[in-house]
Amino acid sequence: MTIRMTLAALLVLTGVAAAAEPAATVRELNRGPVAGGTFAYDLALIRVPVGGSVRFEPTDEGHNVTPIRSLWPAGAPPLNVPFNSEATVTFDRPGVYPVQCTPHTGLGMVALIVVGDADMTEFSAKAASIPGLAPKARAKLGVLAGAAGQS
Template sequence: MMIFRAVAGAVALAVTLPAMAGEVSVKMLNSGPGGMMVFDPAFVRLKPGDTIKFLPTDKGHNVETIKGMAPDGAEYVKSAVGQEAVVTFEREGVYGFKCSPHYMMGMVALVVVGDKRDNLEAAKSVQHNKLTQKRIEPLLAQVQ
């Protein structure tokens, strides 16, 4: 009987504790996986409530939401160049990010939060230059 009570108490405690949100670090690099001017990793899956810490590992980078590549009502993100940015994702959907100074060089990242993909087609329809399009298409292809 004592074992059952201890187990039942542990189960009740586990059910009442809030879920711990996760945190992912994304580096902003001059050179890394995928070439020059990249986010590492460039593709991230999260649960609602999780956080990304964007780290300007190399100088001259920032992170900014790509217009048209975020769920309705999501907070617009734009950090100062050279500054770390911490973003908590509450809304489910697909988010596109760029480094403003290096966007024309294809410095983009894609974040998928939760299971809803309501804005995926809108995100796919955003127009980019040729190099950026070449980098973002494989990221969008990973969204399921």
């Protein structure tokens, strides 16, 4: 997995060409896209092909993006998008990548990135039994995994 901070100044200073458009953009929000919802990623279910990219956009301040380590694919590189930072992440391996906003996980601010063909049944069973995951986060991951399995 590759993380590219999308800072225009850094690109200009280093002479690096801008990356191709990401497959999806995920906005980090204080108010969710659903009426009455708070603290959400919009999109919360993201599907990309192997080698596809996801751009994380700090629409509202106070959010980050980190893996839910107990559910992260074995051997996959860690992900860390710092608070209030924009980043584009390229996923080079198939799998299911659950992410969270660390201060808002308990409020259900999680998302699921499905890369390539992934076994949603195995992920769902694991997510349902992981100890220590906040109830709202667990419930939302269950809904997202169910939706991913349907498509």
